[in-house]
Amino acid sequence: MNPVIDTLAGSTVLITGAAMGMGKMYAQLAVRDHASHVILWDINAAELERTAAELRAGGSQIHTMVVDVSRLESIEEAAEAVRSGVGAPDILINNAGIVRGKYFWEHDQRSDIAATMNINTLALMHITREFLPEMISRGRTSRIVNVASAAGLLANPKMSVYSSSKWAVIGWSDSLRLELVQAGHRHIKVTTFCPSYIKTGMFAGARGPLLTPLLEPGPVTERVWRAMKDGQPMLMMPWTVKLSTALRGVLPIAAWDVVAGRVFGVYKSMEHFTGRK
16 A cells, blocks of 8 residues: 555654755745644754745744754754654655765865765664654654665766765665565655756756756756655656666666766766855
8 A cells, every 4th residue: 555645734744954945945845735844954044044934924833953964963862852842754855965076085084075974874864763663653654755866876977975875875765665665664655866966056067968957946846745745666857867777787887988978978967066155
């Protein structure tokens, strides 16, 4: 049985990286769908309050928490406050992430490597682990969305650390989906989201490969929202992500390197990357 969610009335939604960008858009969708409680986690206190002020007219109860998801202690403290306040979320959107676009040997071990793995990978695991036991025990229809990346499916120059963080997310997230099914907890559905480049400040300067234009964040969040409500196991955007993954699986490495590097231009997509300043 795979119950589809029609309305979020009576539900609690928690979104990480919710102060701006796509995290803010997910929060707007939660309010539009009449969620009772929308919990916004972000490290940017000022933007968090501005977003909350905009959302409060929508009818949902908005809760803000300044959380540094790179630190387990911060996650534990915030999670306990959520559990003791409104209870574990029915919908968990693990959206927060960072990107570092440079050659591996140029990464600083703390501010680049450790930060990327802590925020992009470990935070998703820690946050989900905080709430999952209650989500399991109460038996209500629930959803977990884990934002991964097409970079977690294909290697790419100047994305070694970012790609590794997203490869780990995909492996963990889809394994979690299977574990929940195997253990009989079918009321919880996990969606793993693997997009190519999206037009946000996070990927400023990146160029989309052949047939893969930069995605507009508005339509993307709407599509993710539908996938979440439907309980879709994995969402890849755009269609060329599936194509490139299939080609990578069947072609010899040397042939794939020619296709990806010279034909599609994947290996040059980060040459002009600047990122959010």
